[in-house]
Amino acid sequence: MKKNIIAGNWKMNNGLTETIELIAALKPLVKDAEAEVAVCVPFTDLAVAKKALKGSKIKLGAQNIHWADKGAFTGEISGAMLKELKVDYVIIGHSERRQYFGETDATVNARLKAALKYDIKPIVCVGETLAEREAGKVEEVLIRQTEGAFADIDKASLKNIVVAYEPVWAIGTGKTATSDEANDTIAIIRKKIQKLYGSPVAKALRIQYGGSMNAKNAKELMAKEQIDGGLIGGASLKAVDFSQVVNYNA
Numbered sequence: 001m002k003k004n005i006i007a008g009n010w011k012m013n014n015g016l017t018e019t020i021e022l023i024a025a026l027k028p029l030v031k032d033a034e035a036e037v038a039v040c041v042p043f044t045d046l047a048v049a050k051k052a053l054k055g056s057k058i059k060l061g062a063q064n065i066h067w068a069d070k071g072a073f074t075g076e077i078s079g080a081m082l083k084e085l086k087v088d089y090v091i092i093g094h095s096e097r098r099q100y101f102g103e104t105d106a107t108v109n110a111r112l113k114a115a116l117k118y119d120i121k122p123i124v125c126v127g128e129t130l131a132e133r134e135a136g137k138v139e140e141v142l143i144r145q146t147e148g149a150f151a152d153i154d155k156a157s158l159k160n161i162v163v164a165y166e167p168v169w170a171i172g173t174g175k176t177a178t179s180d181e182a183n184d185t186i187a188i189i190r191k192k193i194q195k196l197y198g199s200p201v202a203k204a205l206r207i208q209y210g211g212s213m214n215a216k217n218a219k220e221l222m223a224k225e226q227i228d229g230g231l232i233g234g235a236s237l238k239a240v241d242f243s244q245v246v247n248y249n250a
């Protein structure tokens with residue numbers, strides 16, 4: 001049985017004090033969660049977050065990883081550095097990286113390989129923009145992004161990978177994909193994975209939905225066959241809000 005995974009993406013929010021406070025507030029609220037829970041924090045918070053998470057099952061995630069082991073890449077963070085911090089997960093190819101920082105399918109692929117090399121579980125983000133949806137290009141875009149991300153990734157690695165479907169138009173906008181829309185679109189990604197790796201691998205792959213997911217819509221989204229969790233932005237910044245998403249079934 002695969003376990004749902006609900007991860008908070010804090011983005012560029014929360015300094016050290018806020019990190020300690022938020023994690024302290026969150027721990028008791030999600031201690032009985034059925035789903036796997038993770039918080040993906042800014043690089044500067046990782047060490048403090050790791051310490052604060054002690055005694056809980058909440059996993060720690062970073063928000064990016066560089067593809068090189070080390071070297072002259074000012075401002076970047078390597079897999080070895082993340083491993084030393086005992087990071088469990090890393091978000092790769094978030095649409096904000098694609099939109100503002102020149103992330104491409106090829107760099108997503110390179111980062112994915114680095115995460116696997118360092119035994120850090122990647123959360124690979126894909127999703128179409130509003131213009132692409134309106135132009136009827138959802139399938140084309142998702143297939144391109146999925147093929148690009150998974151180029152030369154072997155079948156055995158798939159069990160360690162999570163995919164997040166995040167329609168760009170639903171991120172931070174309060175506009176959620178309907179549960180049917182999310183379900184049908186995730187089915188496209190899963191079908192592509194099935195073509196690449198076969199049916200058992202595709203079925204076992206956890207695919208999250210992300211984009212204005214909150215306490216109100218989590219239950220309906222999570223009830224969908226294709227949806228195996230959530231990647232939560234805004235609603236992950238408050239302990240109670242995030243815990244209500246995590247405990248969507250309670």
Ligand code: 13P
Nearest residue numbers: 009171172211212233234
């Ligand atoms: P919001 O939940 O704020 O829409 O953000 C979603 C997201 O981008 C998570 O990675």
